[in-house]
Amino acid sequence: xxxxxxxxxxxxxxxxxxxxxxxxxxxxxxxxxxxxxxxxxxxxxxxxxxxxxxxxxxxxxxxxxxxxxxxxxxxxxxxxxxxxxxxxxxxxxxxxxxxxxxxxxxxxxxxxxxxxxxxxxxxxxxxxxxxxxxxxxxxxxxxxxxxxxxxxxxxxxxxxxxxxxxxxxxxxxxxxxxxxxxxxxxxxxxxxxxxxxxxxxxxxxxxxxxxxxxxxxxxxxxxxxxxxxxxxxxxxxxxxxxxxxxxxxxxxxxxxxxxxxxxxxxxxxxxxxxxxxxxxxxxxxxxxxxxxxxxxxxxxxxxxxxxxxxxxxxxxxxxxxxxxx
Numbered sequence: 001x002x003x004x005x006x007x008x009x010x011x012x013x014x015x016x017x018x019x020x021x022x023x024x025x026x027x028x029x030x031x032x033x034x035x036x037x038x039x040x041x042x043x044x045x046x047x048x049x050x051x052x053x054x055x056x057x058x059x060x061x062x063x064x065x066x067x068x069x070x071x072x073x074x075x076x077x078x079x080x081x082x083x084x085x086x087x088x089x090x091x092x093x094x095x096x097x098x099x100x101x102x103x104x105x106x107x108x109x110x111x112x113x114x115x116x117x118x119x120x121x122x123x124x125x126x127x128x129x130x131x132x133x134x135x136x137x138x139x140x141x142x143x144x145x146x147x148x149x150x151x152x153x154x155x156x157x158x159x160x161x162x163x164x165x166x167x168x169x170x171x172x173x174x175x176x177x178x179x180x181x182x183x184x185x186x187x188x189x190x191x192x193x194x195x196x197x198x199x200x201x202x203x204x205x206x207x208x209x210x211x212x213x214x215x216x217x218x219x220x221x222x223x224x225x226x227x228x229x230x231x232x233x234x235x236x237x238x239x240x241x242x243x244x245x246x247x248x249x250x251x252x253x254x255x256x257x258x259x260x261x262x263x264x265x266x267x268x269x270x271x272x273x274x275x276x277x278x279x280x281x282x283x284x285x286x287x288x289x290x291x292x293x294x295x296x297x298x299x300x301x302x303x304x305x306x307x308x309x310x311x312x313x314x315x316x317x318x319x320x321x322x323x324x325x
Contacts, residue, residue: 027191027202027314029165031247034192037063040100041194042245043078044109044116046129056082059109059116059129060221060245065195069094071102071109072221079224079240080280081134091221134244136251136278141185143321150175150306151320159308169317171204172310174296178303179209180258181325189316190218190229190246202246203311205233208256209304210297212271212288216315219243230277233292238275238282249318250278257325261301 028034041063048057058078062070072091076084083089090104101110108119109129116129143149149158151169156162159173168189190202202218212232219228224241230252231238244250253276260269270290275283290299297304308317 027193029191029314038192040111043132044129045132046118046127048118048126062221063194067099069099073104073107080242138251138253138279139249147321147323149321153318171308171315173308175306178305180303182256183323184254185321186252187249187319188216189249191314192246202313204315205309207307210307211291211295211299211304213292214275218246220245230282232286235288236283236286242277242280252277
């Protein structure tokens with residue numbers, strides 16, 4: 001690079017850095033610091049009267065920043081709690097003149113104070129959907145006898161670099177211990193990033209043996225793909241998208257079977273994984289033919305660590321334990 005170009009680059013570098021910083025959506029870990037939209041985002045459930053009879057309707061409302069919202073309607077109830085998957089889902093952005101109002105082919109809704117008024121396509125009121133706050137049935141699960149506790153909020157010594165935020169573990173950690181087949185329990189918190197989109201919204205991942213990733217992402221209200229929360233990255237979509245809204249504590253309970261190798265180091269059986277996200281089965285003994293995308297460790301007969309990916313988003317972890325098989 002010529003000296004004149006170097007001087008020009010150095011001169012504009014601070015501006016470039018400021019521009020990059022300005023473009024990165026803000027992250028919030030404390031609900032008290034969230035914007036007004038956070039209180040309206042979330043899950044709603046109604047028992048409604050329709051022409052076909054009584055039914056339950058679930059709604060997920062996603063904050064998109066600057067007062068904009070998107071809503072997804074689920075006949076039968078919320079995902080993992082009654083949704084009739086065969087009937088699909090309907091979704092809509094907030095109305096241009098009223099961002100808190102939504103209209104799909106079959107349903108309408110408007111958010112009020114901790115509730116949503118549900119209407120049919122013609123605008124007839126069908127009932128009120130109350131805001132609900134679901135909790136994983138395995139949240140706070142105690143490590144059983146024989147478990148290895150990797151993190152209980154008191155010390156990060158079982159990880160490198162072992163960085164903590166108060167009594168929580170930060171992203172970007174690799175366990176000191178290494179494992180073959182095992183069961184993992186881990187709890188995680190997604191930051192609130194309403195202006196993020198796609199993979200730029202609370203992105204992290206749990207890598208078994210540092211090789212096989214179960215994706216972490218704020219995919220609340222999305223379709224449920226392999227690159228979304230609970231997906232085995234690049235391998236398998238979750239059976240249902242069980243991602244809760246950001247700033248809700250969530251759980252993965254993973255039963256992992258390590259690949260098998262013969263005495264010559266030739267692989268004789270692929271890795272397998274069963275995953276429960278927030279207590280709901282999302283993968284049932286799925287075969288994984290090799291390391292997933294961006295895995296920091298190559299596949300081998302050797303045991304591998306638990307790796308918690310740092311993708312530039314402040315995801316937090318707690319209550320991590322392993323039961324070797």
